[in-house]
Amino acid sequence: MQNTKARSNVYALLSRILLQELDEEMLQIIKNDENIMDFFSTLKEWKPFLELDNRELLEGYLNPDFVNLSLLHLIPYETFYTREDQKIETGGANPVTDIYSAYNFMVDYEVARIVSADHIGVELEFMHHLAEAQLKALQDDDKEAIKELMETQKEFLNKHLLRWAPMYLINAKYEARTPLYYDAAEMALEFLLSDNEYLASELDA
Numbered sequence: 001m002q003n004t005k006a007r008s009n010v011y012a013l014l015s016r017i018l019l020q021e022l023d024e025e026m027l028q029i030i031k032n033d034e035n036i037m038d039f040f041s042t043l044k045e046w047k048p049f050l051e052l053d054n055r056e057l058l059e060g061y062l063n064p065d066f067v068n069l070s071l072l073h074l075i076p077y078e079t080f081y082t083r084e085d086q087k088i089e090t091g092g093a094n095p096v097t098d099i100y101s102a103y104n105f106m107v108d109y110e111v112a113r114i115v116s117a118d119h120i121g122v123e124l125e126f127m128h129h130l131a132e133a134q135l136k137a138l139q140d141d142d143k144e145a146i147k148e149l150m151e152t153q154k155e156f157l158n159k160h161l162l163r164w165a166p167m168y169l170i171n172a173k174y175e176a177r178t179p180l181y182y183d184a185a186e187m188a189l190e191f192l193l194s195d196n197e198y199l200a201s202e203l204d205a
Helices: 002-019 024-032 045-053 054-072 079-083 097-102 120-139 141-175 179-204
Strands: none
Touching: 002 120, 002 179, 024 054, 045 054, 054 141, 054 179, 079 141, 120 141, 141 179
């Protein structure tokens, strides 16, 4: 159960960082959490991170970098990478729509300020949603639900996130102008691959 909670937390953190600009509260949470900071080794040593207050850090460095990686230079949507015409599918034909509906996962486009449900931050949030459901199934000792949810997570990783997110994340590492987004891209890349291996080994056990 502890492992599932940790996985859920990592998905939630990565989703939050890659979906929207950070605010002062979220930046402070990252700063204050030693477990989170362990993933951000480059950020820990970065002079502006150590010397500037949160507002200066956000306005001068972090939020412009988010815009650079999410809006200006890179496109964090699955269909951009998987469609031959490189168009983002914004309608009901989007490949993630059905599975989101099946698990009662709603995308708040207005809050997230995204154009399509297959944004990397939303897909990571859906994995968090599934891991939280798995956690409840573990608490209820519902073995059938646990297995189904783990299979769904593995399937979603292989049919969706792992088909395109590594390309986006490698590009994000290359394009990142701040250690926060460099470390986040590296962390997300490593975590998606290791979580897929973990799910495969658990399901084969």
